[in-house]
Amino acid sequence: xxxxxxxxxxxxxxxxxxxxxxxxxxxxxxxxxxxxxxxxxxxxxxxxxxxxxxxxxxxxxxxxxxxxxxxxxxxxxxxxxxxxxxxxxxxxxxxxxxxxxxxxxxxxxxxxxxxxxxxxxxxxxxxxxxxxxxxxxxxxxxxxxxxxxxxxxxxxxxxxxxxxxxxxxxxxxxxxxxxxxxxxxxxxxxxxxxxxxxxxxxxxxxxxxxxxxxxxxx
Numbered sequence: 001x002x003x004x005x006x007x008x009x010x011x012x013x014x015x016x017x018x019x020x021x022x023x024x025x026x027x028x029x030x031x032x033x034x035x036x037x038x039x040x041x042x043x044x045x046x047x048x049x050x051x052x053x054x055x056x057x058x059x060x061x062x063x064x065x066x067x068x069x070x071x072x073x074x075x076x077x078x079x080x081x082x083x084x085x086x087x088x089x090x091x092x093x094x095x096x097x098x099x100x101x102x103x104x105x106x107x108x109x110x111x112x113x114x115x116x117x118x119x120x121x122x123x124x125x126x127x128x129x130x131x132x133x134x135x136x137x138x139x140x141x142x143x144x145x146x147x148x149x150x151x152x153x154x155x156x157x158x159x160x161x162x163x164x165x166x167x168x169x170x171x172x173x174x175x176x177x178x179x180x181x182x183x184x185x186x187x188x189x190x191x192x193x194x195x196x197x198x199x200x201x202x203x204x205x206x207x208x209x210x211x212x213x214x215x216x217x218x
Contacts, residue, residue, distance in 0.1 A: 122207060
């Protein structure tokens with residue numbers, strides 16, 4: 001009798017896990033130094049600068065969208081753990097339970113890296129200005145950095161590279177961020193209407209080049 005109950009419990013647990021994660025393969029990605037190895041979606045080896053310190057990995061299901069996410073964070077930081085550069089690698093896949101959903105981006109810019117097509121966009125932001133859903137990827141990233149004692153700059157400028165797969169239902173994202181202090185301006189200065197907004201196009205172009213040079217896909 002006890003054996004039967006234990007067996008039934010094990011079956012129910014397997015059914016629950018299968019229902020939660022869907023029929024897609026569970027993520028299987030590893031980190032070796034400053035390199036992320038992905039065996040699927042896509043199969044790729046991602047190499048970051050040797051100066052990049054690995055912070056950690058987070059993996060969760062964004063329940064609102066049935067979106068399975070795996071996040072890897074690396075940083076260049078000062079001795080006080082003040083982040084100067086952020087290297088954020090992320091894999092996403094909608095579960096079969098939401099066949100209606102696709103990833104969408106408004107960017108028209110493209111770049112080819114490692115034989116893959118990436119959408120490109122860039123922006124500046126002031127840390128802590130916007131509210132975030134607890135289940136969002138940015139909230140998970142900040143929790144991961146905070147738990148390791150890292151602090152984000154007050155102002156950042158970022159480039160996002162996104163490679164879409166499987167009819168835009170899966171994606172590989174790379175987000176590269178820098179402290180705007182290196183430009184001598186804040187995010188407020190560089191945004192539209194800011195005192196230094198006229199400098200943003202050239203700053204943005206250089207930032208995109210550095211973002212592309214900071215990562216290798218092979």
